[in-house]
Amino acid sequence: MSAAETGRGPRLVPVRGADGRAGWSLVAANGRRLAAAVRGYRSEQELAAGVAELLAERAALRFVLSQREDRQWAWTAYLPARSTRAGSGGGEAVARSARGYLRRDQCRQSVTGFLQGVEHVQRMRRTAGSPW
Template structure:
């Protein structure tokens, strides 16, 4: 993948809140937000750790599609459960759709776009030796 190709793909954009906490958005090459972090992090180091976990577990994320009260479809991505203990739950929610969709199939397409975007960011990270290059961040 050339530098020009890398610059055209999706990238992670840090989002800092007024209270100093930080999250992320996955933004497509055309500038449209594809997804956002469900939680916020206390520091850039904690954010990087959370993103590393998301990227490492991206193949086994569980996606839940649901309808909001306004009847728009949204998705939420969950990490796999870390415990074999009965009743441990289905894993932590880590990402969500950046917007709602009129139809369920559009929401499913958004999941596919998120997966492709996460794969792209992981490829950039691998090319940068495990760091987050400016083209992905």
């Protein structure tokens, strides 16, 4: 049986920030955090809508790799710019790498892992009905 059939694999985990806002982390099957939400959501409904938008727009995400002050590489994923989204501009940051990487190629591999994880979550959502 494949990982998708057994439900094993990356999953979205809801998290609560120190400010009380809801967010999510994409966690690999081994428990390692792969990515995190950039913004906090005021309610569970807003969080569910944000996750639904991430999953629906996953193929159109734009990724920016950058080197932080500590010289580690990190990525940020942006939703496509939409004139119908409130406050839309050049695209809203939606996800970021959960950690820094020593090399740029490792950071790029992390983007690939994130996209594969999001695809897995979408498949599970279709069969189970919930991203959690």
